[in-house]
Amino acid sequence: MVTKERFQKGMTFQQYLDQMTTNKERFLQLLQEIKIRPEDREALKRFGKPLKVLVITEDWCGDALQNVPVMAKLVDGLPNVEMRVFLRDQNPDLMDQYLNQGIYRSIPVFAFFDENMNELSRFIERPPVVTELIEKKIRELRQALRQQHGEEWRQATVDEIRTLLKA
Secondary structure (H helix, E strand, O other): OOOHHHHHOOEOHHHHHHHOOOOHHHHHHHHHHOOOOHHHHHHHHHHOOOEEEEEEEOOOOHHHHHHHHHHHHHHOOOOOEEEEEEEHHHOHHHHOOOOEOOOEOOOOEEEEEOOOOOEEEEEEOOOHHHHHHHHHHHHHHHHHHHHHHHHHHHHHHHHHHHHHHOO
């Protein structure tokens, strides 16, 4: 459970930016390039109630590099939204409350809370439609590589077994 006190211990977005050491240039470039549609910002404005957004991330993560700037841009300047950022590796107790499939410490995590810190929803790693596309492309690539390199890979298996058995 995330308390108000714990939430307040998170970094502001600016503090997060200030401490970044990896991917900072690319992050800032993406932040500048991202276009949020007016209707998407209006939807958050119409939510009407105070909203707290807990972000768990690390600057080395590719999914975080793509998604954290989107979240930051989406809530930027909205008076009813407060965002705090926590580093995954320094906050395992928080991270373990948001495990992907109950086992993976996938980031970024966006957890949304009302003013009483009741969790409203959560976002972990990336949208499911993006994961499906990535997995489809990986399957296609593996199939193509197996067709292209099948014989040499089978021989590499034989060679590895001979090495393991020293035969």
